[in-house]
Amino acid sequence: MSGASLDMPRVARSPRGAREVTLLDLLDRLLSGGVVIHGEITLAAADIDLVDLGLRVVVGSVETVRRDLASPAREGLD
Amino acid sequence: MAVYLYAICDAHAEPPSGTGIDGAALRMLRCAGLSALVSDVRDSERSPTEDDLWEHESVVERLMSAHDLLPARFGTSLIDDAAVRDFLDGRSAELHAGLRRVAGALELGIRAGWPVAETGHDDGHDGPRAGGAYLTARVNLQKRARALARHVDAALTPLCRERLIRVLGGPNMAMTGAFLIDRGAVDRVRARVSDLDAEMMNVELACTGPWPPYSFTGGGDSSR
Numbered sequence: 504m505s506g507a508s509l510d511m512p513r514v515a516r517s518p519r520g521a522r523e524v525t526l527l528d529l530l531d532r533l534l535s536g537g538v539v540i541h542g543e544i545t546l547a548a549a550d551i552d553l554v555d556l557g558l559r560v561v562v563g564s565v566e567t568v569r570r571d572l573a574s575p576a577r578e579g580l581d
Numbered sequence: 582m583a584v585y586l587y588a589i590c591d592a593h594a595e596p597p598s599g600t601g602i603d604g605a606a607l608r609m610l611r612c613a614g615l616s617a618l619v620s621d622v623r624d625s626e627r628s629p630t631e632d633d634l635w636e637h638e639s640v641v642e643r644l645m646s647a648h649d650l651l652p653a654r655f656g657t658s659l660i661d662d663a664a665v666r667d668f669l670d671g672r673s674a675e676l677h678a679g680l681r682r683v684a685g686a687l688e689l690g691i692r693a694g695w696p697v698a699e700t701g702h703d704d705g706h707d708g709p710r711a712g713g714a715y716l717t718a719r720v721n722l723q724k725r726a727r728a729l730a731r732h733v734d735a736a737l738t739p740l741c742r743e744r745l746i747r748v749l750g751g752p753n754m755a756m757t758g759a760f761l762i763d764r765g766a767v768d769r770v771r772a773r774v775s776d777l778d779a780e781m782m783n784v785e786l787a788c789t790g791p792w793p794p795y796s797f798t799g800g801g802d803s804s805r
Contacts, residue, residue: 525789526631528690528692528789528790528792529634529635529638530634531757532688532690532792532793532795532796533634533637533638533654533655533795534654534655534656535654535795536652536654536795536796536798537651537652537653537654537655537657537793537795537798538589538651538652538653538654538657538676538679538798539653539654539657540586540657540659540668
């Protein structure tokens, strides 16, 4: 990718491995971020569960999506 | 007719070219000094697909190339146009504040991993001490991931407005980060990430994006 412009559509130029990483990033953002209409629809679960649920509900056909589930710990830098 | 929401902008934004999900026309609804980019929902019964995710993202990014915006969470639809205007009106203070926060900015993502899967072991362990050694290895992995995250954070914080760092501490993925940066700083931040990647042996640092500022809308998971 070059220049400061947005690269669209990202998937068209990404090798497969990069696309998988980008899909995880996409899901993470689209399903956990962004403006929500009803704040209370946020599931009371750790971020990872939300993405997992999102994956099952939304992307059931994408069997190649992998995610590092080795550590459920969510820590900051402190 | 239900409407699907893509993003919120200020009052003067025009819809981007092209269509939205299911080829529906993109249009702006206006209220309270804000604009909401929407399209009609053609089939409210069908399940969302991966293609819909990319379509949503494509629409938002096309709009973002011309306007600062707050992206909506995927799958956000309202019952009709009036409901969208009510939403803009009712949340106008928060939405205006949100637009100020991201004015002139984009989001970049960082992923840091160990390309050769790290076990955290300093040497091989078998037999009855293996369990304790495994736990020690996992703790070591967490420590290394945190140290890496601090290093990346220190290097990139001067170049960004805000950042959210998540330490994962797994054998493959050490950390992820979201950085809110000035639009003009994209190349500079990518170059810095590239330098960091080159500096560190057995760490693979990758930049994704630029993204719409999903992580900095204030309306999503507060735990991010």
